[in-house]
Amino acid sequence: MPTIYIDDEAYQVPEGDNVLQACLSAGIDLPYFCWHPEMGSVGACRQCALVQYRDAEDTRGRIVMGCMTPVADGARFSMSGGSAGEFRENVIESLMLNHPHDCPVCGEGGECHLQDMTVMVGHRNRRYRGKKNTHRNQDLGPLINHEMNRCITCYRCTRFYNDYAGGKDLSAQASHDHTYFGRQEDGTLESEFAGNLVEVCPTGVFTDKPLVNEYTRKWDMQSAPSVCVGCALGCNTLPGERYGKLKRIHNRFNDEVNGYFLCDRGRYGGSFVNDEQRALFPGLRQSNSTYNAIESIKAIQTLVDWCVPGNKLAAIGSPRTSLESNYLLQRLVGEENFSNGIAVHEAALIEQISGILQNGSVATPSMRKTESADVVLVLGEDVTNTAPRLALALRQSVRNLAKEMASDMKIPLWQDEAVRVLAQDQLSPMYIVAMSDTPLDDIAAQTLTLCPNDIARMGLAIAAQIDSSVPGTEGMLEGFDTETQKLITQISDSLKGAKSPLVVSGTGSQNAAVIEAASLIASALQTNGADGNDSMLSYCLPEANSLGVTLMRNEAQISLDDICQRAAEGNIETLIVAENDLYRRAAKEQIDTLLSKVKNLVVLDAIGTPTLSQSALALPAATFAETEGTLVSSEGRAQRHYPAFLPAEQRDSTWHWITQLGQALALPGFDELDHFDQITAACAAEFPALQQICEASPLADFRNKGLKIPRQTHRYSGRTAMRADISVHEPKQPQDDDTPLSFSMEGSNGSQPGALLPFVWSPGWNSNQSLHKFQSEAGGALAGGTAGVRVLDPANTGSTSKKTNLPVESKAKKDQWQLLPLYRIFGSEELSAHSPAIQELTKKPFIQLTPEDATKLKLSAGDGLTVNIANQDCVLEVQVNTTIPRGCAGYSVGLPGACWLPPATSVNLGKAEIRANSRGDDV
Amino acid sequence: MHTFTRAETVEYPEQQPYLAPRYRGRIVLTQDPDGDERCVACNLCAAACPPDCIALQQGTRDDGRWYPEFFRINFSRCIMCGLCEEACPTNAIQLIPDFEMCEYDRQNMVYEKEHLMIDGPGKYHDYNFYRVAGMQIEGKDKGEALNENPPVDTKSLLP
Ligand code: SF4
Numbered sequence A: 001m002p003t004i005y006i007d008d009e010a011y012q013v014p015e016g017d018n019v020l021q022a023c024l025s026a027g028i029d030l031p032y033f034c035w036h037p038e039m040g041s042v043g044a045c046r047q048c049a050l051v052q053y054r055d056a057e058d059t060r061g062r063i064v065m066g067c068m069t070p071v072a073d074g075a076r077f078s079m080s081g082g083s084a085g086e087f088r089e090n091v092i093e094s095l096m097l098n099h100p101h102d103c104p105v106c107g108e109g110g111e112c113h114l115q116d117m118t119v120m121v122g123h124r125n126r127r128y129r130g131k132k133n134t135h136r137n138q139d140l141g142p143l144i145n146h147e148m149n150r151c152i153t154c155y156r157c158t159r160f161y162n163d164y165a166g167g168k169d170l171s172a173q174a175s176h177d178h179t180y181f182g183r184q185e186d187g188t189l190e191s192e193f194a195g196n197l198v199e200v201c202p203t204g205v206f207t208d209k210p211l212v213n214e215y216t217r218k219w220d221m222q223s224a225p226s227v228c229v230g231c232a233l234g235c236n237t238l239p240g241e242r243y244g245k246l247k248r249i250h251n252r253f254n255d256e257v258n259g260y261f262l263c264d265r266g267r268y269g270g271s272f273v274n275d276e277q278r279a280l281f282p283g284l285r286q287s288n289s290t291y292n293a294i295e296s297i298k299a300i301q302t303l304v305d306w307c308v309p310g311n312k313l314a315a316i317g318s319p320r321t322s323l324e325s326n327y328l329l330q331r332l333v334g335e336e337n338f339s340n341g342i343a344v345h346e347a348a349l350i351e352q353i354s355g356i357l358q359n360g361s362v363a364t365p366s367m368r369k370t371e372s373a374d375v376v377l378v379l380g381e382d383v384t385n386t387a388p389r390l391a392l393a394l395r396q397s398v399r400n401l402a403k404e405m406a407s408d409m410k411i412p413l414w415q416d417e418a419v420r421v422l423a424q425d426q427l428s429p430m431y432i433v434a435m436s437d438t439p440l441d442d443i444a445a446q447t448l449t450l451c452p453n454d455i456a457r458m459g460l461a462i463a464a465q466i467d468s469s470v471p472g473t474e475g476m477l478e479g480f481d482t483e484t485q486k487l488i489t490q491i492s493d494s495l496k497g498a499k500s501p502l503v504v505s506g507t508g509s510q511n512a513a514v515i516e517a518a519s520l521i522a523s524a525l526q527t528n529g530a531d532g533n534d535s536m537l538s539y540c541l542p543e544a545n546s547l548g549v550t551l552m553r554n555e556a557q558i559s560l561d562d563i564c565q566r567a568a569e570g571n572i573e574t575l576i577v578a579e580n581d582l583y584r585r586a587a588k589e590q591i592d593t594l595l596s597k598v599k600n601l602v603v604l605d606a607i608g609t610p611t612l613s614q615s616a617l618a619l620p621a622a623t624f625a626e627t628e629g630t631l632v633s634s635e636g637r638a639q640r641h642y643p644a645f646l647p648a649e650q651r652d653s654t655w656h657w658i659t660q661l662g663q664a665l666a667l668p669g670f671d672e673l674d675h676f677d678q679i680t681a682a683c684a685a686e687f688p689a690l691q692q693i694c695e696a697s698p699l700a701d702f703r704n705k706g707l708k709i710p711r712q713t714h715r716y717s718g719r720t721a722m723r724a725d726i727s728v729h730e731p732k733q734p735q736d737d738d739t740p741l742s743f744s745m746e747g748s749n750g751s752q753p754g755a756l757l758p759f760v761w762s763p764g765w766n767s768n769q770s771l772h773k774f775q776s777e778a779g780g781a782l783a784g785g786t787a788g789v790r791v792l793d794p795a796n797t798g799s800t801s802k803k804t805n806l807p808v809e810s811k812a813k814k815d816q817w818q819l820l821p822l823y824r825i826f827g828s829e830e831l832s833a834h835s836p837a838i839q840e841l842t843k844k845p846f847i848q849l850t851p852e853d854a855t856k857l858k859l860s861a862g863d864g865l866t867v868n869i870a871n872q873d874c875v876l877e878v879q880v881n882t883t884i885p886r887g888c889a890g891y892s893v894g895l896p897g898a899c900w901l902p903p904a905t906s907v908n909l910g911k912a913e914i915r916a917n918s919r920g921d922d923v
Numbered sequence B: 001m002h003t004f005t006r007a008e009t010v011e012y013p014e015q016q017p018y019l020a021p022r023y024r025g026r027i028v029l030t031q032d033p034d035g036d037e038r039c040v041a042c043n044l045c046a047a048a049c050p051p052d053c054i055a056l057q058q059g060t061r062d063d064g065r066w067y068p069e070f071f072r073i074n075f076s077r078c079i080m081c082g083l084c085e086e087a088c089p090t091n092a093i094q095l096i097p098d099f100e101m102c103e104y105d106r107q108n109m110v111y112e113k114e115h116l117m118i119d120g121p122g123k124y125h126d127y128n129f130y131r132v133a134g135m136q137i138e139g140k141d142k143g144e145a146l147n148e149n150p151p152v153d154t155k156s157l158l159p
């Protein structure tokens, strides 16, 4: 480690850092704007100036930019020497010449890096008396507010949006002090990661639009460490609450998972929590199908009556709620009466994946690690739409070639512009074999679209090329035309030469053979790839806890079909469904029959669903932001989310509802379950695969320097006025016995484990840039340790999943179109689809046809088409897509209004009812 | 000694003491010189308040102005320190020379926006925040605030 001297003080700093990073790591507050730990330095803002001296004798020195100066052993710097301090103040003063007098009405105020830096350099008085430049703002869609006057031209936005996230529609325009950051014209920012601009921009140019429309300052938000429930990746989040409403979701740094960034589904998808339709009280269904609000005591009594022994009981859990809720429900009714509520075919796929990850030989990487892949093969998955944040990680992986070239030339990797210029547009290879075009296609070396069976065949052919001993793949290659054969050879050669090859697949194609093929390629690479290669295999899963409830599975549990069967036989009197809309799990017909056969349907849910509206007793559940729970991400990382605020009225956590019921029924063991930790421990004890989940975060008795960890900032305001309209007598702050966090500003937020970080703030650092004060070094892991624990490590028992049948080549059948499941980041996921901002971006259910098919069927884009899927008429908007494989049609899965799609469905579109030129309006 | 000094005590309430205009008494929310609500719901008063007795929620009006959807002061907690007035960047919140606000019931000491608003600018007659701020509102386009140039033409590369 080199030693540098700052104001004659010696510091040991990490080799290869720049001086700014080294200063921040050493706790020296050197102001900066444009440097970003994830995006490196470009030296654009000139804020991080200090004086560098040639040697100890040099007294004059010269001004250098900290972020552009590599550390070198013995180098001498000064923060205050010479004119450095004055220089930094002058930089701020010049940035402020055109800055509007906006702080009071600025959505950044109070967490503004520009405010912080201005105070830090001591700039106080405006001397300039000239006029300020102004700019017109743009309407950038429902997610992001634009106020261009506040720009300081640090270029962070375009560097993130274009260079890092691959966006195309944001640019720096005009020149000199007219520089403008925006789109060519008004319109929604296209990137799925645009929301990160809110956190990346150090000023109030880009702010969170839903937040600004009902604004709360950062210091007034109560927040807690949470985990995104938008997909299975388990990004760490910080939901902020005020007056009982979820105000916004910010990124929570986790160096192995989401780093500094979230996707827009995660950032904006949480406001379903504020849905006014959510019930506040349990509801008992009356004979006229309306609900009577009842007290929770009464609800539990009703439940006790319905659950008495002898009554035939069954329960359905859910992959979108915690392990604890699922576990308790299973314990309540007995495992032989419990289904985890995943659609039958999907459950098989997830089990197959969990088998591969547990027993196979190839490790599944953390999201951070996927960024190190030098060759990527995506097999059958539209990653951007099923596991969005992973797509952003994959966008970094293709830059490894550039990084390698830079390392060869001894260019430090934080020299961002130099590294980019060096490689120009050369990228590490990524190959995408999917069902249609995907948003990652622009960085792929080659793309090919096929139907799922053919994707699997192609995967097997690639595996066979890498390792000819892979069983069951003989002759696979010959089944393809010469062009595809060439591509297969190219992909396998490329993978074989890779040091860190990564295969990405998932449940998206709903095809077991695709999943199998991906695993075969990854293990073939392990044996036959480049020497010492670090082969990686990553699967995208559908929901936040898909893997968790699958690891919780045991032989006795039953499937959704079994439940239907039992109900049909009259063997279910009371059915308890927890946080699950069954209409998203099976055909409408099947669920209608099931529910009609059950006498007492009890549904616990936080959102309104068609299942809930059929219940005899509806119990209002708490959302992720109002309760604790453990989720297992697709990487196999168990993570705990904590309530940011308490559920209103008689809403309650699912786990608490069930504990109360179990205790009321005097079921054995339930009286010992008073605290959440005990439930987690009981769950861990019962399922070997989940043994380690208790380590996901510290237990409730953990104290930080003897204190609890505050959910509120030290400047949380209005404590004696918030509820004064109800009563002037302030109640005691709610106690939290289930977690180490407190519902107050008292306590210590500092060096506690990363899983318990409720917000970042440090004296003088009000913005999210204060994060470096919580990191082991600027840009490094959290000082308290990375949140979550990996429960999956490959056992290499050799026995992966059951062998799947070899996929048959698909042949286009006359008048039959195979429906390919296509997903959308906005709308395909159930919870986020209830958020108003996401709804504005959600498309109508659609069907995608090739231009030839559209012509043949006399359809054009925008037409309405009624398609009968699983005996249900579904009105779809026609879209024309040249990349849809022959004999197939793309079908939007999960969008509000779309029907449930059975696996491998084919439809006769020739017979479908056309509503020409309706432009889908009557949908 | 004190025998010879003049008594400061007055026969209140028959006799009213003189209170200087800057006396820190009851708090009001004032209007700008154009007669529109001054408070922009920036939350600075609430943050400055030592007993945390101010609570409000920002909203955005159709004309683009930020305003408090509700604004509440719990006077049973207020210590009349005036820090809220000092923190206020728009001169909206002001303390006035009126201290006669006793109640038998503490609950009546909770003032909502309608109890706090007055018709007029209070002590500061001229200041109008939105004429200085860069944010565009109805009736004040970009470039029309104090000391502003007209919006730049991003298509032009001329100096
Ligand atoms: S960007 Fe920061 S300094 Fe500028 S108006 Fe907003 S809060 Fe104030």
Ligand code: SF4
Binding pocket: A150, A151, A152, A153, A154, A155, A156, A157, A158, A181, A200, A201, A202, A203, A205, A206
């Ligand atoms: S818009 Fe924000 S991020 Fe972009 S250059 Fe301006 S201040 Fe920097």
Ligand code: SF4
Binding pocket: A228, A229, A230, A231, A232, A233, A234, A235, A258, A262, A263, A264, A265, A266, A267, A387, A388, A389, A390
């Ligand atoms: S990628 Fe998934 S987990 Fe991450 S923020 Fe987006 S929806 Fe949430």
Ligand code: SF4
Binding pocket: B027, B045, B048, B049, B050, B051, B052, B053, B054, B073, B077, B078, B079, B080, B081, B082, B083, B084, B085
């Ligand atoms: S006068 Fe002081 S105590 Fe009273 S509201 Fe203002 S800041 Fe709070």
Ligand code: FES
Binding pocket: A020, A031, A032, A033, A034, A035, A041, A042, A043, A044, A045, A046, A047, A048, A065, A066, A067, A068
């Ligand atoms: S941070 Fe160093 S020049 Fe901007």
